[in-house]
Amino acid sequence: MTYTSSGFTNLENNFYFSSCEAREPSMTVQMGKVPISNIKSGAAPEKPFALDIRCRGMRxxxxxxxxxxxxxxxxxxxMLNLTGAGQTSVAxxxxxxLKNDKGTKLPFNKPGAVSLDWQHSETDAEVYRFAGSVRYTPSGGEIKAGKADATMTYVLDYN
Structure with a gap:
């Protein structure tokens, strides 16, 4: 006995790997010198910043x-503490x-992560943007002049 079969299998892949990265991996926001009276009164100027994120390999x-x-x-x-807080040369x-462009305070943990806004498509990528602002604010106690730098790292979460 001989058995002959014919047919085909259609394999469809709905999964795409995506890698996302910032166009500028490092950024410095120049805060400038702000009078103590402006910080005390909440009138320190906001400095805007934005990150453009490109994600490749996605539909x-x-x-x-x-x-x-x-x-x-x-x-x-x-709220971001100053680098070297407590040292004599530090404010x-x-x-x-820190806030995003919608006025939400920036999250410092994964459960609080905020969505990025899609901007546009490119030939090989989708582009998203995070926009925010920073300003000096009182943290408690007497305000004294000094160096007022801080560093933070952003983490992209794309599960």
């Missing part, structure tokens, strides 16, 4: 659920307040 009709959160010396959402009673 344009199904964007990646891209989120961002931050890591740094923080006492809570939207006292001051922290850096």
């Amino acid at each position: 344009p009709e199904k964007p990646v659920p891209l989120k961002i959160y931050f890591e740094g010396n923080s006492t809570g959402p939207g 006292q009673g001051v922290a850096i307040e």
Whole structure:
């Protein structure tokens, strides 16, 4: 007995690997010198910043659920402590307040991650943007002049 079969199998792959990266991997926001009276009164100027993130290897009709959160010396959402706080040359009673462009305080943990806004498609990538602002704010205690730098790292979460 002989058995002959004919047919075909259609294999469809709905999974795409995506890698995301910032166009500029490092950024410095120049805060400038701000009078103590402006910090005390909450009138320190906001300095805007933005990160453009390119994600490659994805289908344009199904964007990646891209989120961002931050890591740094923080006492809570939207507050970044100064580098070297407590040293004599570092400002006292001051922290850096961080918000996104919608006024939400920046998260310093993964559960608080915020979505990035899709901007446009490119030939080989989808482009997202995170926009925010920073400013000096009182952190408690007497405000004293000094160096007022801080560093934070952004983490992209695209599961």
